Amino acid sequence: MTGQELAPPNNPLTRLPPGTRSLGRRSRKLKWRHRMRKFKRACLAVMAIWVAALVIGFVGGGIGIGGVMATFFTMMMVFVALLVFPRMRVPEAAELRGSGLTKLAGRTEVFLEARRPMLPRPAQGLLDRIGVELDQLSPQLVRLDEGDPAAREVRRLLGEHLPELIESYQRIPEPLRRQAHAGSTPEQQLVGGLEVIAREIETMTGEIARGELDALATRGRYLELKYVSTDGE
């Protein structure tokens, strides 16, 4: 089963196919969590079937060898089915806008992963770069306050500009994507836009980290002023 079969190019994915390459650590973590949840659910279901069989056997005076086999088979089927389904949902653009700062980077990565196979090769490379940048941005976002102007900017960039760029490219019919329009081809426009976004994420990471950098520099200078020079200058 490949991504192409599940979703034709013009139809964005709603579920993440198994084995999709992770763009970054954040999405890997989200996927791992999703898998653990499925595993837990599968275990619980198996337990429930077992208990049900036990109760039925107790009340009805045994379920017989056929019953045991059926129970065992059902347990297996349910376990496997629950391990595979439900597939991880790919967040939609609107959801990205609404998600909390802590999960924003990871969800964006999942969003990009689902769309990666449908984009031209140079854009795929840029998505990988954006994944790396998002991994760096993510720990900074956790410390950021929701009301911070920087948070608003990040949300605008990841929740609006990025998905809109990719979706508007995907809305263009396949044959037209390589024909020049307004000076360059849609493919080139997509790549150009992604480049700007990748650079902007990097800038934002630096911007947010600047507060920490300043704090450290100030602390160092303070220690110098207090304990090294005596006149406070």
Next chain:
Amino acid sequence: MASETQPVALADDLKLNAPDPVPTVAPERAAGLVPVTDAVKSKLETRVEEFVTELVAQDANSPEFGRRVDQITNMGRREIVEASGQSNRFLDRPVRAMDGTSGVGADLAELRRTVEDLDPSKQGNLLQPKKLFGIIPFGDKLRDYFDGYKSAQSHIGAILARLQGGKDELLMDNAAIDVERQKLWALLGKLEQMITMSKLLDTRLEDRAADLDATDPAKAKAVRESALFYVRQRTQDLLTQMAVSVQGYLALDLVKKNNVELIKGVDRASTTTVGALRTAVTVAQALTNQRLVLDQITALNTTTANIIESTGKMMKDNTARIHEQAAGSTIPIETLSRAFQNIYETMDSIDAFKLKALDNMKQTVTSLEGEITKSKAYIARSQGQSQASLESGAAAGANLLEAVD
């Protein structure tokens, strides 16, 4: 000043100078304050040359030409936005240290009130025997007076400790200012580069347009009306921001100098207070043979090396003298009064300094605020452009009009 009160005079005069207010920097004088090295300059020249050649090679009506003109309107955008962010940030700094109702100011006022209660000159004649109803001899006025120290010492100790905390805060402020100034300096260098670049662009475009007048008048017109127009507008924006940032840079220094003076004042106030208390200890010993134990103050001494050093020196001179004079008992009391006088003088000079400094600071802030308001229009414009460039993805690709790192 302190030197007039002889026996308990401090080694050096305390003179707190309020630094002068920062003058308004006119945009046309803002350029050239931060040096641009020749190497950087020649690099900028090559970039400008390349840009102008590419621009002139385009058809004046083509979108490609327009795209390059857009690059001009975007020139130095990042630098301007960054610098404006910094200019706004130090405006809230000055008020903090000078605030009379909290921090150092409040602690100094409280110290003064507490110390005034102990002043021997406000106690009447301490040597007069104390009498009940004015007739029956009862207790010892001097002994009661020195007992007052014991009850006041923990309070004074607490205030002095708070003052040290306040001093640390001022030092922290100065450290932050140092860091900010360092960053601002780097930013000023970038702005200067952009100004150099836009001025170079101006002359090069002017020359090129003059050359084109003969061969291609239409293109010459386009170069003058679009490219050159935006270059000049941009130069003005950059110069305005430069003026604000330079002024801010100087204002930060003003705040720092004020803090340094205030730190000196706080140190001196602590020193004179501890000095007076230790004089009291000596005088009590000499006059009433009473051992006045001021543990809190002694404990404070060990934590603030600065205070030990200066008061220690002062005390060495005084102790011997007081014991010499103990026979004529009015002299030690006078010595103690002078020690208190010393505290008042220090505090008065701090107050005078604060008044002057506050005035200078207000002047600086007012002129700075005026400049910032002026530059805000430019910043709004450049921010609008940044949004536009992001949305259209037009900023992608190599941009020649950027500062050299």
